[in-house]
Amino acid sequence: MGKLILLLLATSLFGCATVEPGHRGLYFDVRRGLQHDVLTPGLHWTGVFDRIDDFDVTYSTRAEEVRTTSSEGLQLDLKLAVIYRPIVTELYELDTEIGTDYYREVIGPEFRSAARGVFARHSYLELLRKNEQIEDEIEADLRRRTTGKRVEIASVTLEAIQYAPEIARAVQDKLTAEQDAGRQKTILENEAMRRKLDLEHQAEQARISADSALRAKQQEAEVARAQAQLDKIRAESESEKRVINAKAEAEVSRLVSRAKAEQARAENQALTPLAVMMRGYEALEALGGTDTHIMLGDWSRVPSFLFPALTGTKIATPGTKGGKL
Numbered sequence: 001m002g003k004l005i006l007l008l009l010a011t012s013l014f015g016c017a018t019v020e021p022g023h024r025g026l027y028f029d030v031r032r033g034l035q036h037d038v039l040t041p042g043l044h045w046t047g048v049f050d051r052i053d054d055f056d057v058t059y060s061t062r063a064e065e066v067r068t069t070s071s072e073g074l075q076l077d078l079k080l081a082v083i084y085r086p087i088v089t090e091l092y093e094l095d096t097e098i099g100t101d102y103y104r105e106v107i108g109p110e111f112r113s114a115a116r117g118v119f120a121r122h123s124y125l126e127l128l129r130k131n132e133q134i135e136d137e138i139e140a141d142l143r144r145r146t147t148g149k150r151v152e153i154a155s156v157t158l159e160a161i162q163y164a165p166e167i168a169r170a171v172q173d174k175l176t177a178e179q180d181a182g183r184q185k186t187i188l189e190n191e192a193m194r195r196k197l198d199l200e201h202q203a204e205q206a207r208i209s210a211d212s213a214l215r216a217k218q219q220e221a222e223v224a225r226a227q228a229q230l231d232k233i234r235a236e237s238e239s240e241k242r243v244i245n246a247k248a249e250a251e252v253s254r255l256v257s258r259a260k261a262e263q264a265r266a267e268n269q270a271l272t273p274l275a276v277m278m279r280g281y282e283a284l285e286a287l288g289g290t291d292t293h294i295m296l297g298d299w300s301r302v303p304s305f306l307f308p309a310l311t312g313t314k315i316a317t318p319g320t321k322g323g324k325l
Contacts, residue, residue, distance in 0.1 A: 016045045017052040024088060025052040026095050036092050053095050059085045059154055062103060068116040070124040077162040078119070082111050082142065083154040094150035106149045107142075111156075114141040125174070127161055134158065 019025040025039035030049045044052060063081045070076055084107055086094050098105050118137045139156040
């Protein structure tokens with residue numbers, strides 16, 4: 001207990017300051033002035049008359065209510081917010097040039113001025129449609145204005161817009177009309193899509209029917225071609241059959257004629273003069289018939305070629321010497 005009391009007495013006599021996490025400090029000595037070294041979070045001893053300038057180096061957010069006018073000259077009440085922080089490596093310059101209250105001295109005025117300038121270039125109808133674009137324009141303008149002021153601008157956001165009563169009514173009416181038009185457009189698009197699908201379905205059915213009919217015709221044509229091919233083959237087979245039969249019959253006739261000729265030739269080769277004479281007698285017998293007597297006269301008047309001379313045989317004819325029949 002006694003040690004704690006002594007520590008408190010020493011602190012009150014010699015002085016100390018604490019730098020919180022997320023903060024940085026610069027030590028100010030009344031004899032030597034502001035020091036360049038940046039103090040990190042922790043407990044730092046100071047003299048009785050010295051101090052530590054504390055800087056929050058985390059991202060901070062400040063909101064500003066800005067009254068401005070649109071490009072049409074209509075009044076607008078806006079609520080915007082800016083996110084910023086000091087540049088840690090330039091805390092000495094920030095403290096010596098501007099001070100610890102740098103937002104009120106630099107960022108705030110430049111922020112409001114940049115916002116008024118950007119909104120004056122836009123119509124009030126664009127505030128909702130181009131919200132992000134307007135925020136980017138204000139952020140870019142604010143960064144340009146604070147260049148070299150030892151601060152970092154992270155972003156700008158548009159928190160709220162309050163229109164004049166007549167503008168609010170006009171905007172509401174416009175939004176309502178746009179919503180109605182959107183609903184009507186959706187209905188028409190749906191109807192058009194349904195009609196398109198119906199037409200596509202009908203076209204598909206027609207195409208399927210046409211394909212089926214075409215396939216049926218193709219099948220019929222294939223059957224007809226196959227039948228024609230069969231008929232052709234059958235006709236060719238019949239023709240070939242007839243040709244073969246004709247050739248066979250001709251060959252048979254030729255062979256029969258040849259056989260008969262061979263037979264006749266063989267018979268002629270085997271016929272002797274005596275056989276010829278006997279055949280003559282047989283012919284006369286057949287000519288005379290039964291009980292018919294034929295009286296032969298002078299054989300010399302009979303042509304001798306009917307009774308050719310036999311080799312080694314002498315036949316006597318009537319009226320000649322040598323014998324009688």
